[in-house]
Amino acid sequence: MSGVPSLTREESSPEVGEELTKMEDRRLRVELEIERGGPCTMDTVDGNIVDVDVRFDEGDCQCDIGVQKRTEDGEQTTTKYFSKDICDHCPGIVFTDHGCIPRYLRIGDGSFVMETYVPDTETVSSIVSDVRERCKRVTVRSITSTERLEYPQTCTIDVSSLTRKQREAIHRAKQAGYYDPDTKVPLEELATEIGISKSALSQRLQRAEANVIRQLSCECDCWE
Template sequence: MTDLDDDVHATNDMGIEAADTREHRRLYVEIEVSMDEDCPVYGLSDSVAETRVFLGPDGRCQCDILHEDGADCAPLHVSRPIENSCACSIFAAHGCVPTIDSTTDDRSKISTYLPDRSVLSDLIAELRAHSRNASLLRIVDCDRDDNGQGITFDLTDLTTTQRDTLELAVTEGYYDEPKGISLEELADELNISKSGVSRRLSSIEATILTTIISD
């Protein structure tokens, strides 16, 4: 039996030995991303319940669009060439498997599992570099809770400024032990005073705590 975090050597159908990388992924994220107009999920109706995407080795994106029970609409399958700048391709380039959970107009909520927060930072930066609005909605750190439920950072009730601040704090390791970035360094990154970032983080933490309690 091979540990899941080890490399597994196998032979593919062409007889070429390849290494399978297996690892436990302990960071779950939900990101709201603006989609291209030619993306199959762009402008989907509210009756869509699930969208399954597969980026095939033939260079085509295979997409199944499933509607809610009771909707008078059969599942829709869309096949189109893969664009390197499309959102799902960017997720795949960072070793992530995207799941499109919902779509409203030009925005989709995409969830995935990541190996660590550095990948999250790079992923969001590349999404934004391709002229996309990318907003981090939720982070679940499965390593930080003894009951196995994970620690959840819910960003949906935060302002854009608060969301960007928390995103930077989490990705840079401010909440790690030991800290990956100090409060002073975080303030420098945000170009505000140390007391200013402290007050902002306190407000963010209070909002998140209120949300957890109300749930």
């Protein structure tokens, strides 16, 4: 769906070649529903958008759009191209800023459903936070482990509903081993490290945990 321009042998350099050989595990697939903060050129397309390939190059948004229209001869798909300055409210550039490739799954009325692959949940939180600054609303539809694809269903947790302080508290607690049953990390010690009181940290963690637990469904097949 989405990609980046490829380099020919003549265009590449040793430095670029070295960069292209870097490999990183992308353990999570995240799907976001985004209500944009302004118009997009794709809004003016006449027909059903069935494929989108977006590239961001030196401040320009370059887009190939597969458009399906009904004609006398049946369904016909054509490809339209446009290039324009990147909008201030464009969510796609946020993904690339975090080293991720945005893929447009659905183009709605003033909204996108987008997916990308990320190495960890911290990247998800950063992308959601930055998209929220550009757009009206962002909802995490699903986070799926690419290493556990045997599950026919996934539990959807909307991490965007957590505040920045709650996400930081959860992240710091997880990194310190607070949720590891074999590691005893005093809450007071963790609070001192973060720079807040023990009661304040306890309250943040409880609210964040309650938010996540409320979203879990025991009817999901992955519980089996």
